[in-house]
Amino acid sequence: xxxxxxxxxxxxxxxxxxxxxxxxxxxxxxxxxxxxxxxxxxxxxxxxxxxxxxxxxxxxxxxxxxxxxxxxxxxxxxxxxxxxxxxxxxxxxxxxxxxxxxxxxxxxxxxxxx
Amino acid sequence: xxxxxxxxxxxxxxxxxxxxxxxxxxxxxxxxxxxxxxxxxxxxxxxxxxxxxxxxxxxxxxxxxxxxxxxxxxxxxxxxxxxxxxxxxxxxxxxxxxxxxxxxxxxxxxxxxx
Numbered sequence: 001x002x003x004x005x006x007x008x009x010x011x012x013x014x015x016x017x018x019x020x021x022x023x024x025x026x027x028x029x030x031x032x033x034x035x036x037x038x039x040x041x042x043x044x045x046x047x048x049x050x051x052x053x054x055x056x057x058x059x060x061x062x063x064x065x066x067x068x069x070x071x072x073x074x075x076x077x078x079x080x081x082x083x084x085x086x087x088x089x090x091x092x093x094x095x096x097x098x099x100x101x102x103x104x105x106x107x108x109x110x111x112x113x114x
Numbered sequence: 115x116x117x118x119x120x121x122x123x124x125x126x127x128x129x130x131x132x133x134x135x136x137x138x139x140x141x142x143x144x145x146x147x148x149x150x151x152x153x154x155x156x157x158x159x160x161x162x163x164x165x166x167x168x169x170x171x172x173x174x175x176x177x178x179x180x181x182x183x184x185x186x187x188x189x190x191x192x193x194x195x196x197x198x199x200x201x202x203x204x205x206x207x208x209x210x211x212x213x214x215x216x217x218x219x220x221x222x223x224x225x226x227x228x
Binding site: 031032034036042043044045046049051090093094095099100101102103104105106107 | 116156157159162169170204209211216217219220222
């Protein structure tokens with residue numbers, strides 16, 4: 001069935017450094033890839049998404065890249081700040097036998113050390 | 115604030131009991147999704163409703179059931195509760211029911227089974 005893998009599971013960086021989280025997906029028909037950020041004790045919130053008709057999308061310090069051939073996509077956070085500390089979930093659109101859904105990766109816990 | 119509301123915020127109950135969690139989607143959203151998040155775990159998809167009808171099922175136990183009412187709010191019923199059911203339960207909503215849409219998450223209901 002469909003699967004989304006995410007690495008690393010935990011990531012620690014010094015404030016100001018960059019952080020990169022990578023995800024791979026199995027459904028070659030996937031065409032929508034959102035990223036959600038979940039701060040401790042709070043709800044997941046969409047921070048950026050990308051569709052398969054583009055290879056890269058940026059929003060201030062956050063960027064996402066997509067390689068459809070290799071079936072992987074990555075989240076890049078530059079100039080990290082302590083408030084970037086959270087769990088990040090990647091997701092990919094996939095199709096089961098009868099329905100169209102989003103499949104979440106297992107999450108990456110990012111810690112930004114001041 | 116995502117516009118998705120969930121009640122109650124916290125729930126403490128005993129093993130063997132039954133509880134009902136409630137979710138109101140964003141205005142205009144037709145789809146409601148339920149997720150379970152255990153401690154330090156990812157988002158486990160339980161079930162999706164679209165405009166009152168069940169659309170998709172994930173890893174939902176037989177002891178759990180859900181429904182979506184004509185006003186589009188949804189309820190998740192958990193019965194014969196076990197210690198392992200202790201978790202954060204999120205609902206999310208989206209405009210339609212496809213995997214290519216942003217899901218907006220509610221604040222969650224934290225369930226503790228003693």
